[in-house]
Amino acid sequence: MKRWILCLGLIFATVSTRCAGAQPGSELRFCIPSDPRTWNPLLVEDDASETIRYLTGGVLVRLNRQTQQLEPELATAWKVSRAGNAISFTLRRNVRFSDGSAFTARDVAYTIAQLMDPALHSPTGDAFRAAPGKVITRIADPYQITILFPAPVVGLAKLFDQVAILSATSPEHERAVLGPYQLADYRGGSFVLLRRNPNYWKHDSAGRPLPYIQSVRLDIEQNRDIELLRLLRGEIDLIGSLSPESYDRLSAKAPGMAVDAGVSLDSEQMWFNQAPSAPIAEYKKAWFRSTNFRRAVSESIHRDDIIRIVFHGHARPAVSWISPANRAWFDSKLAPHAFDRSEALRLLAHDGFTLVNGVLHDRAGHAVEFSLVTNAGNTPRERMAAMIQQDLAAIGIRVHVVTLDFSSLIERITRSLNYEACLLGLVNDDLDPNAQMNVWLSSGENHQWNPGEKKPATAWEAEIDRLMRAQAASLDAKKRKQDVDRVQEIVWKQEPFIYLVDKDALMAVSPNLHNVSPVALRPQVYWNIDWLWLSNSGSRRP
Amino acid sequence: MKTMRAVALVFLAAVLAASMAANWIAPASYARQFRDQPDAAPSAQHLLGTDDLGRDRFSRLLYGTRISLLLAPAAALMSTVLAGAIGGAAGFAGGWIEVCVMAGTDLFLSLPWLFLLITVRACLPLNVSPVVSVAITFVLLGCLGWAAAARVVCADVRSFRNSDFVLLARASGAGGARLLMRHLVPNLAPVLAAQFWISIPVFILTEANLGILGLGVAEPLPSWGSLLRELESFSGYSAQPWLFAPLLLLVLTVSSFQIVLHNEEVAG
Numbered sequence: 137m138k139r140w141i142l143c144l145g146l147i148f149a150t151v152s153t154r155c156a157g158a159q160p161g162s163e164l165r166f167c168i169p170s171d172p173r174t175w176n177p178l179l180v181e182d183d184a185s186e187t188i189r190y191l192t193g194g195v196l197v198r199l200n201r202q203t204q205q206l207e208p209e210l211a212t213a214w215k216v217s218r219a220g221n222a223i224s225f226t227l228r229r230n231v232r233f234s235d236g237s238a239f240t241a242r243d244v245a246y247t248i249a250q251l252m253d254p255a256l257h258s259p260t261g262d263a264f265r266a267a268p269g270k271v272i273t274r275i276a277d278p279y280q281i282t283i284l285f286p287a288p289v290v291g292l293a294k295l296f297d298q299v300a301i302l303s304a305t306s307p308e309h310e311r312a313v314l315g316p317y318q319l320a321d322y323r324g325g326s327f328v329l330l331r332r333n334p335n336y337w338k339h340d341s342a343g344r345p346l347p348y349i350q351s352v353r354l355d356i357e358q359n360r361d362i363e364l365l366r367l368l369r370g371e372i373d374l375i376g377s378l379s380p381e382s383y384d385r386l387s388a389k390a391p392g393m394a395v396d397a398g399v400s401l402d403s404e405q406m407w408f409n410q411a412p413s414a415p416i417a418e419y420k421k422a423w424f425r426s427t428n429f430r431r432a433v434s435e436s437i438h439r440d441d442i443i444r445i446v447f448h449g450h451a452r453p454a455v456s457w458i459s460p461a462n463r464a465w466f467d468s469k470l471a472p473h474a475f476d477r478s479e480a481l482r483l484l485a486h487d488g489f490t491l492v493n494g495v496l497h498d499r500a501g502h503a504v505e506f507s508l509v510t511n512a513g514n515t516p517r518e519r520m521a522a523m524i525q526q527d528l529a530a531i532g533i534r535v536h537v538v539t540l541d542f543s544s545l546i547e548r549i550t551r552s553l554n555y556e557a558c559l560l561g562l563v564n565d566d567l568d569p570n571a572q573m574n575v576w577l578s579s580g581e582n583h584q585w586n587p588g589e590k591k592p593a594t595a596w597e598a599e600i601d602r603l604m605r606a607q608a609a610s611l612d613a614k615k616r617k618q619d620v621d622r623v624q625e626i627v628w629k630q631e632p633f634i635y636l637v638d639k640d641a642l643m644a645v646s647p648n649l650h651n652v653s654p655v656a657l658r659p660q661v662y663w664n665i666d667w668l669w670l671s672n673s674g675s676r677r678p
Numbered sequence: 679m680k681t682m683r684a685v686a687l688v689f690l691a692a693v694l695a696a697s698m699a700a701n702w703i704a705p706a707s708y709a710r711q712f713r714d715q716p717d718a719a720p721s722a723q724h725l726l727g728t729d730d731l732g733r734d735r736f737s738r739l740l741y742g743t744r745i746s747l748l749l750a751p752a753a754a755l756m757s758t759v760l761a762g763a764i765g766g767a768a769g770f771a772g773g774w775i776e777v778c779v780m781a782g783t784d785l786f787l788s789l790p791w792l793f794l795l796i797t798v799r800a801c802l803p804l805n806v807s808p809v810v811s812v813a814i815t816f817v818l819l820g821c822l823g824w825a826a827a828a829r830v831v832c833a834d835v836r837s838f839r840n841s842d843f844v845l846l847a848r849a850s851g852a853g854g855a856r857l858l859m860r861h862l863v864p865n866l867a868p869v870l871a872a873q874f875w876i877s878i879p880v881f882i883l884t885e886a887n888l889g890i891l892g893l894g895v896a897e898p899l900p901s902w903g904s905l906l907r908e909l910e911s912f913s914g915y916s917a918q919p920w921l922f923a924p925l926l927l928l929v930l931t932v933s934s935f936q937i938v939l940h941n942e943e944v945a946g
Contacts, residue, residue: 438713445716445731507804515907522731522897526711536805537897544800555804 162670164349164649164662165372167357171324176310177300178251178258184328184354190659191330191352193300194314196225196244197293201655201663204463204567206293210239210301210314210337220288220611223296227279232335233303233312241281245273246304248283260298263571264289290608290616291568316347316666328354338666348669367393367644373670374652374661375644379516380448383642393644395661396450397654399461400641401564403454404520405633406508406557410586410593414553419502424556424585427630428487432480434473434634436531437524443637446519450642454635456624457575461638461656462567465617467624473631480531496532505534506556509548512539520636521559549584558584561639565658569607569620576604576623585632596630686934693931697744704737709898719918726920729908733898739924742900746882747931749816754877756820761827762870768828769835770858780832786825794822795888808899815894819881827873834869838862875939879932886928902928 168184177189196211208214211225231239251261252271264271269286276282289295306312311319316338317330330352338346355372357363364382366372368389378386378394387394408424409416423429439453452460453472460466481491488499496504508524510517518539525535535557540548548555564571574580578589578597592598600623607619627633641656651667654660662668696703705723706712712724712732720727726735768779798818806814838844838861847861886903888894895901905924 441713445713505805509804518897519731523711525897526709536807536811538804538811539896540800541796544796 162349163351163353164374164668164670165353165355166374166376166662167363167366167372168328168354169356169358171356172328175319177302178247178256178260181259184356187354187659188319188328188330189300190315191317191662191665192313192315192319192333194231194239195298195300196227196296199294199297199567199657201657201659202653204657206297211296214293214296216292216611218611220290220292221286222282222284223292224280224282227281228337229279231314231337233306233314234318234333234335235303235306235308235312236335237303237306237312239301239303239314240278241275242278242304243301244281244283245275247299247302248273250302251299263295263298264292266290288609288611290570290611294568317352320351325356327356330354340667346666348667349665352665364644367646370646373646373649376658376660376662378642378644380446380450380642383450383644384448386644392647395643395645395654397641397643397656397660399452399459399638400656401459401461401567402561402639403457403459403564403635404517404559404561404637404639405454405635406524406559407585407633408506408557409549409553409555410632411553412586412593414555416554416556419498419500420506420556423498423504423506426487428483429489430631430634431473432483432531433528433533434631435476435480435483436533437527437634437636438475439472439636440475441527442520442523445523446516447637447639450640451637452640454638456628456635457572457633458569458620458624459564459638461641464567465569465620467621469621470624470628473628477531484531491532494532495534503534504532505536507536507538508557508559509538509540509545509555510559511542511545513541517559517561524559550581550587553587567657569604569616569623573604573608576600594630596626600626682937686937689930690934690938693743693927694747697740697747700737700740700744704734704740706734706737708733708738708741708900710734720920726923727918735905735920735923738900738905739927742902742905742924743927745812745895745899746885746902749812750878750881750885751874753816753820753823753881754874756817757823757877757881758827758870758874760821760824761831761873762866764824765828765831766835766858766862766866769832770839770854770862772836772839776832776836780829783825783828783832787829791822791884792887795819795884799888806896808896811896812894812899812901815885815888816881819884823877823881823884827877830873831866831869834866835862838865872939875935879935882928882932 168187170182170184172185172188173182174180174185175188177193180186180189195209197206197214198209199205200207210228210231212228213226215224217223225244227239227241227244233239248271250256251258252264253261264285266285266289267287271286272284274282274284285292301314302310303312313333314337316333316336318333319328320331321327321329332347332350336346340346355366357366360379360382363372363375364378364386367375368386383394383396408430410421410424412421414421443449443451443453455470455472456467458466460468484496489504490497498504508521510521512518518537521535521537525537528535545558549558574582575584577583578586578592578601581587583589586593589597592601603619603623607616610616610619641654641660643654643660645652645654645661648671650669650671651664652661653664655663657663705725710733712718712728712734714732715724715728716732717730718724718728718732724734724736726739729735729738764779764783768776795818799815802814844857844861847857852861882902885894885901886906888903894903902924906928908921909925
């Protein structure tokens with residue numbers, strides 16, 4: 137009997153504990169790096185505003201960051217037309233904005249009108265602009281809407297993950313939200329406080345309203361060291377992105393808090409300036425245009441050393457322009473370029489380069505040297521540059537590392553083109569290859585090694601143009617994958633970008649935060665905010 | 679006080695000698711990366727351990743000291759010469775010329791130095807060796823650091839211009855050039871010397887600040903600025919007190935300069 141009473145007691149205690157986590161009064165705290173630049177979800181560009189949008193905005197469909205599949209939210213069903221230029225949504229009924237106004241197809245139509253208004257200059261809307269022309273919305277009834285675009289938009293449904301629905305009628309405008317939280321308080325330079333949206337439509341299987349966490353406090357903190365210190369003191373509950381040093385420091389002090397969610401979408405790469413108009417010596421341009429030269433440089437860089445020393449093991453050798461974290465699009469047949477100095481020297485010899493007294497010379501007798509620019513203050517990049525400098529010195533290439541403030545660097549690589557090689561990273565949030573059309577089309581402004589080509593400078597660039605356009609125009613998923621795989625192969629062979637590493641997604645999570653499933657895609661920790669709950673938040677320091 | 683000065687001088691001489699002898703004393707090249715030993719603790723092989731790329735910290739400190747200690751006085755000399763020429767000419771000419779030059783000096787003083795340095799640095803050619811890059815950095819410092827000293831020099835020359843000995847020289851028929859070279863410059867020497875000594879630690883610290891911004895001396899060349907960057911992240915110092923070696927050396931060197939300078943002023 138005593139045993140039964142004990143068991144019942146334990147069960148009761150367990151249930152009480154789980155429920156306690158879902159009790160109102162719990163507050164999740166974490167830091168954002170700056171004040172949000174906008175409260176309008178259609179104008180979001182910066183990280184802080186993106187965080188607010190994710191936590192407050194209601195969307196028609198949501199990309200599950202774990203499965204990388206779309207899931208219904210405010211739309212219970214959706215269908216993209218065969219031509220790819222229209223999408224129909226069936227909307228969820230009995231949903232209300234935070235101010236109590238009803239959600240209908242009118243709100244969706246209003247949001248689309250705002251999104252596509254050229255006067256608004258919405259960065260979110262840019263993704264939908266496949267061709268000039270008007271976007272038309274057709275409301276069949278209050279819960280059925282069709283949106284017609286002037287041209288097919290590839291990956292159309294996924295784009296709606298970023299579109300927070302605005303109220304067409306609320307006097308509160310964008311402060312009336314459909315997401316799990318609403319703005320409660322904001323002190324510039326100090327914090328943003330979000331409170332649970334009382335009208336949020338989601339409930340758990342037991343009928344309890346979601347989200348479990350009553351409020352979210354976003355402290356504005358630029359200093360990453362202080363952010364880590366605050367986590368260790370128990371003042372905040374999570375850090376969405378950690379540097380490898382911070383991760384190791386945290387692992388040593390509180391191993392349970394440090395999380396490596398595996399490879400992310402973010403990569404680091406270098407490239408040579410091949411633009412004909414670049415104000416650099418012609419013989420250098422000839423080196424940079426040589427596939428053998430680029431491949432020799434690539435194969436002389438010891439990526440494993442970079443990973444071990446700069447990223448403390450929390451990165452992978454990069455393969456091509458799509459990270460393995462992007463499960464749907466990564467070409468798993470490709471392998472990272474091996475470190476092979478003798479092969480590099482063989483490739484260089486093939487192009488007429490000779491190594492004389494430890495210095496590499498081209499056919500005309502020019503000693504091979506170039507400058508490598510990167511942004512000042514980015515310690516990992518500066519370390520990578522120093523390692524590349526030593527690696528290339530081993531094959532007789534002299535590299536001058538130059539660190540520039542970011543705006544000067546951008547001016548050089550986008551406008552004056554007055555640089556020889558550049559080392560930078562790519563922060564990628566979009567899984568669809570179309571997000572990088574501007575990089576891979578030879579006419580693209582972000583076709584960094586030779587921006588804005590009038591016609592493709594090489595046969596392989598022409599092939600990439602053809603393949604990227606073909607996949608962008610195709611609605612056949614298998615065909616698109618084949619085309620994108622082929623582009624990855626070409627990039628792997630030609631190396632216009634020398635991909636160095638794909639960084640791991642490192643983060644920190646307090647043991648008080650439950651139901652966390654960290655992932656590589658942003659927002660890595662709170663992507664399932666509805667289901668998170670906190671224990672012991674009452675014992676937190678003020 | 680004399681003892682303090684002697685100690686300071688001996689310390690400065692020892693630091694300078696050690697840095698000059700870096701080629702023989704340093705156990706490794708400042709650029710060599712011992713990649714199997716990154717962030718190593720001090721050992722017989724690496725007296726101050728290795729940095730995050732596995733480079734010997736002691737060697738980098740020696741070479742970095744050489745760069746900072748050689749180039750900071752060179753930049754100080756340049757700025758002192760500019761200050762002497764500009765401030766001296768304004769003070770000697772007087773009238774509207776002095777007003778205009780001093781207004782220009784005030785304008786120069788009000789410029790945001792750091793941003794100016796960042797902008798000028800960004801406009802320079804990229805394909806230069808680290809040695810040229812460090813020389814450019816210090817030339818920039820020298821060219822931009824004259825304004826405050828020029829005001830002091832101008833005030834001194836103005837007071838000399840109205841003094842009895844200059845009046846007497848003028849009455850004796852001395853021309854402008856003779857007045858300048860025989861009467862004013864010798865009297866300005868202590869002021870210029872003081873300005874020179876004051877500028878050295880200022881330039882060392884400015885280069886250190888630029889280094890912290892990643893805009894000072896180019897990789898792989900070390901300087902005190904680039905060495906101090908290891909202290910950017912404040913965590914983990916208690917476990918690695920040897921990281922403070924460059925900071926300690928900088929503080930001791932700047933303090934020694936101040937002690938020597940103070941004694942010079944007292945003696946003057």
